[in-house]
Amino acid sequence: MSTSKIGLFSLTALVFSSMVGSGVFSLPQNMAAVANGSALLIAWLITGVGILFLAFSLLYLSRQYPELDGGIYNYAREGFGEMIGFCSAWGYWLCTTIGIVGYVVIVFSGLGMFVDRPDRVIFGEGNTIYALIGSSIFVWLIHILVSRGIREAAIVNLLATIAKIVPIVIFIVCTLLAFKLEVFQRNLFDFSLQVPLWQQVKDLMLITLWVFTGIEGAVVLSSRAKDRYDIGKATVLGVLLALTFYVLVTVLSYGVSSRADIAAMHNPSMATILTQLIGLPGTIIITVGLIISVASSYLSWTLYATEIPFLAAKNAAFPEIFSRTNQNNVPISSLWLTSIVVQGSLIAVYFFNKNYTQLLLISSVMILLPYFLVSAFYLKESTKKRHYRHVFIALVATIYATWLLYAAGLSLLILSVILYAVGLCIFFYSYFSSKKRFQS
Template identity: 55%
Template sequence: MSNKKIGLVSLTALVLSSMIGSGIFSLPQNMAAVAGAEAISIGWLITGVGIIFLGLSFFFISRLRPELDGGIYTYAREGFGELMGFMSAWGYWLCATIGIVGYLTVAFEGLGVFTDSENFVLFGQGNTIAAFIGSSIIVWLVHVLIAGGVKEAALVNLVATFVKVAPLILFIALGLWYFDVELFNTDVQATSLNNSVGDQVKDTMLITLWVFTGVEGAAVLSAHAKKRSDVGLATVLGIVIALVLYVAITILSLGILPREVIANMPNPSMGPLLDVMMGQTGKIIITACLIVSVLASYISWTMYSAEVPYSGAKNGAFPKILDKLNQNGTPINSLWFTGFVVQFCLILVLAFEQSYTNLLMISTSMILIPYFLIGAYLFKLAIQTNAKWYIKLTGFMASVYGLWIVYAAGLEYLLLSVVLYVPGILLFLYSNRKFHGKITLTGAEKVILVVILAIFVYAVYRLPELLAA
């Protein structure tokens, strides 16, 4: 009963839920702070095209190689070998595991709206003792939920996804009603930012990318899909729905209040905007839905975080102990591993809030290389199988987009991400040796390792400067 497979609707909800976390509720302020309407529109166009090609890459790979499970890790391994497969898995797992801690802190910061006052602080910014205890309880409740079966966890996520999307649709409906074309056209180039439209577009790119992280969710859980053909379809459906919501919320906001006003709003900025349109209940609605949203995202991302080390352990990329399913079909040891890491990160939040924020930003950049490798693998696979021209084009365009977002992230974040990759490589070498009886690296992989170590030495040398930037 507990290991039933996940259908198309639940898979799509998982993709949508993992993309729509806390970011969308702060999107109006985040975008207005760095760009005007023209640059924002161009930024969404570039991201929309790029992310659709990325989503189609998952779609076509699932058709060309339906037997492959594990998504991010498996595709990189099949395309570029054991080492690159591991690096893709490690970067993705670390990004996901460190990142989901942010969902817990945001949830309890949201609860603080209802409990805290000037004279009494219970949850603060999600970094108080009370928030730590509450977050820890949620970590292990979700552990129990997922251990009971991925199907059951996906069903809970499906219900929560409907709850989180409802206020977004309400916001869009009211935004269409209150939209002022004249206000929207007042300063479309945001001249007060003293930044060219091109620079503004670049500044929007990382924001637009981060709100799409999670696009790979259906592929990561492909082994649990009722039909393998649903994996690619769920990915594309999730992207299209999220893209419509993101663009509508961002663009409509600029027709409700001036850009400068939105740029200086506290987050989640959808609350004050909703207040303008419907009165003082707006902030309460948005805050309540924000809490539901991030907790639903926490469930879906925990499922992904547990699945990736399990997939890697089956091929010797992660320690063999993580290659175990319980009676409900859940990768239980990998789930325990993820839970303990999240618990440790909560301690870091409590003790070193600012340092943890820096760690979160660095780890987030680690997802860029895995995304590039997806497009590159489809392009390689399409050439090898002489697939249709549009499949080759999809792989090529997804690869170009992957390189673009790596460039948009900037050299500093990429150097810092290498610092986090190297400990993982040591884990890989240990696991690889235990699995095969010896370290099995190709000549090309040895060259890659030397290059990574050289970059690591340079990054460590510049570490104080990079952290201060």
């Protein structure tokens, strides 16, 4: 790879692409399964405010601490020490790695809409042997592309991001034209779930968090940006664009079909809704958009998953081997680690018959600590400097991150503790290995 840097448009595309991946195409069904229209609006209000304040936290941190490359890891390390910094890096790496496994699973689930029949299931929910073979080929093709250079991969991602916006816009236009206020009002006050409103909002929070995971993309790749001021701009622009799309896709869906009908749809549910409105072209448009979207999002997240162990290894938080780069300046050992873990996870998905939703929950819970640490570091530094405008922004972001921890529930938090405990074994191995090297 050349040493050329990534510009504002490519950075914004990386942020947007990593957020708007496969999740948006299943969002109507995912949300309708757990919430009525009232809970939907409340959840988007909380998420919109929280995620924007988190975006502003990343924006100001990237400008106040330009020397801290890779934000998610180095902000936690600077604010709370080596071990906490490692935990942030480990949680983030697991989130991105498990997340991209989910991306591949759902794209083959989408292909199943074309080829599966009741008497002949080929791709199913993305967890059949044929899906495993196809997804494995895809993983290693992306591995080859990324190994050729970060900037080159970012340019490919920019083109793919532009292409995947088109089917989402078509869906929004069609559902807007078909929108019926009386249908939306029935969904607004649908009590058939027999679940308290606040519990419905809680159940939505991990879903809304999942679709915004990737907000930190420009910060993670900060060392590769042309202009460090572009990092914050790209973060906020990407969030605003993604938030607009998410709200329109879900709210308009609640105006064209009943909540129960949407909840019963096969994913990607956007394809089912659009097919009901315009016929077979709806399935084709959304499924093609899904494939393009997943490819670009998988590419974005592979870049992040590759960068974080590399940055952590430079500070001896990860084993030294992950600090190695190839002739294209790509952290090649880190890339191999990510690709091998993704391949192993896809094999596990096949043998244990797991699906996209379960992967989504695991990935979402692992990002909770890194996001909390980013906002807590910003709050700590702003309070120390008595910058009260920044204190307010950081406080709202921290409250949002704390609320997400509460909304995750006890079982998922226990799972995250177990996964973090596994990671600490790597930290102590790296720490004592680097100490021996220093003494020798």
